[in-house]
Amino acid sequence: MSDxxxxxxxxxxxxxxxxxREAIVNQLDRSLQKRGLKIIRDKRDLGxxxxxxxxxxxxxEGDCVIVVISDKYLRSKxxxxxxxxxxxxxxxTQRIFPIVLSxxxxxxxxxxxxxxxxxxxxxxxxxxQMRNLSDLSNITGITEELNDYDRxxxxxxxxxxxxxxxxxxxxxxxxxxxxxxxxxAIVERTSSTWTKSQDVNTQPPAKKxxxxxxxxxxxxxxxxxxxxxxxKAGETAxxxxxxxxxxxxxxxxxxxxxxxxxxxxxxxxLAKNPDDADNEVFLKKQLQKALEKDQDFAxxxxxxxxxAKKDSAINIGGDGVVANxxxxxxxxxxxxxxxxxxxxxxxxxxPKK
Numbered sequence: 001m002s003d004x005x006x007x008x009x010x011x012x013x014x015x016x017x018x019x020x021r022e023a024i025v026n027q028l029d030r031s032l033q034k035r036g037l038k039i040i041r042d043k044r045d046l047g048x049x050x051x052x053x054x055x056x057x058x059x060x061e062g063d064c065v066i067v068v069i070s071d072k073y074l075r076s077k078x079x080x081x082x083x084x085x086x087x088x089x090x091x092x093t094q095r096i097f098p099i100v101l102s103x104x105x106x107x108x109x110x111x112x113x114x115x116x117x118x119x120x121x122x123x124x125x126x127x128x129q130m131r132n133l134s135d136l137s138n139i140t141g142i143t144e145e146l147n148d149y150d151r152x153x154x155x156x157x158x159x160x161x162x163x164x165x166x167x168x169x170x171x172x173x174x175x176x177x178x179x180x181x182x183x184x185a186i187v188e189r190t191s192s193t194w195t196k197s198q199d200v201n202t203q204p205p206a207k208k209x210x211x212x213x214x215x216x217x218x219x220x221x222x223x224x225x226x227x228x229x230x231x232k233a234g235e236t237a238x239x240x241x242x243x244x245x246x247x248x249x250x251x252x253x254x255x256x257x258x259x260x261x262x263x264x265x266x267x268x269x270l271a272k273n274p275d276d277a278d279n280e281v282f283l284k285k286q287l288q289k290a291l292e293k294d295q296d297f298a299x300x301x302x303x304x305x306x307x308a309k310k311d312s313a314i315n316i317g318g319d320g321v322v323a324n325x326x327x328x329x330x331x332x333x334x335x336x337x338x339x340x341x342x343x344x345x346x347x348x349x350x351p352k353k
Contacts, residue, residue, distance in 0.1 A: 007038040008186060009059045011082045012068035014043065020101060021070050024171055028066065028099075031179045037186065052078070060085025064186050067096050069163060071103040074115045077122075077145070080152045087159055094189065097182055098168045106164045115156050123149040212295070213302050219288035221305055223280065226253055230267050230283075231274035248308035255304055259297050260290040 010029065015021040029039050040062075046055050059065060059082045067086070073079040086096060105111030126146050133139070169181060213221065229245055245253055257264050266283040273279055291298045 007040040008064045009062040010041040010066045013072040013076050013079050028179045056082045065096050067098045069104045070101040084155045100168050106160045119153040212299050215288050215291035219284050223284040227280050230270050252304045262286045
């Protein structure tokens with residue numbers, strides 16, 4: 001096992017050297033290093049021209065991560081990326097060692113909700129700015145950031161609720177004891193996990209398992225992706241929809257069609273009567289039922305939708321899809337593709353002016 005794999009990471013929001021955040025991180029860094037722990041922090045260890053996103057993902061995979069929670073941390077896109085990456089790997093509560101600073105408003109719901117509002121606003125502003133673009137091609141970096149905002153909004157309440165329920169001790173107690181409690185907890189964790197890792201170091205590392213979307217979210221996402229194509233395809237083409245979709249979406253549709261005749265029947269009803277909003281709702285409900293009955297199907301559909309994000313013809317971001325190929329961003333869902341020719345469709349639920 002390499003020294004890097006045995007390191008303890010620190011995830012925190014940078015500040016001025018005189019600020020509480022920086023002061024407490026500097027103190028715990030010195031305290032734990034003098035006890036023999038290898039400490040990794042980006043300010044020191046990332047290096048000139050280091051790849052920031054890859055470094056944050058490495059923090060997310062760390063076995064021991066000290067997370068210094070502050071108001072700035074919960075509003076920082078880099079810090080939140082690290083936190084959700086940590087959470088998406090195994091044993092979140094066992095691998096993190098939180099220190100909650102006084103300005104982090106996590107203990108009351110009326111305060112916590114401000115962080116949700118913050119990320120909703122960030123997402124809304126970027127979505128609105130994207131709608132002003134006349135050409136939506138070559139914006140992978142922008143849609144990646146939009147996806148991140150969406151991810152932070154979805155995860156922050158759950159993660160902060162976990163943190164508030166952990167007995168983290170106050171920063172003053174930590175500092176007055178020279179972080180002895182923190183050190184003891186890390187040693188307890190590492191004495192078992194690092195020993196186990198050394199026993200199996202000849203085996204290849206386990207692949208990170210992607211978190212499965214819940215059935216409601218997954219059904220809504222798949223319906224948002226597919227329903228514009230189903231409506232455009234029409235009754236006669238619905239049964240061969242998979243052949244007419246972009247490759248990534250074709251795989252999504254084929255997986256659904258092969259799984260549930262009830263869903264394909266609902267899709268047929270939507271193709272026959274595309275203006276009937278109830279048909280789209282019924283399609284989503286049938287898909288949700290199929291997903292609730294079969295975890296393997298939910299896992300497969302999650303993977304396929306994630307793969308669709310990588311399709312160069314379709315950029316999935318925010319509440320739905322932002323499509324390339326000369327489409328126009330309208331509403332929350334925008335899809336471009338080829339169903340009997342090129343087309344572009346916006347959200348049917350957009351309010352009329």
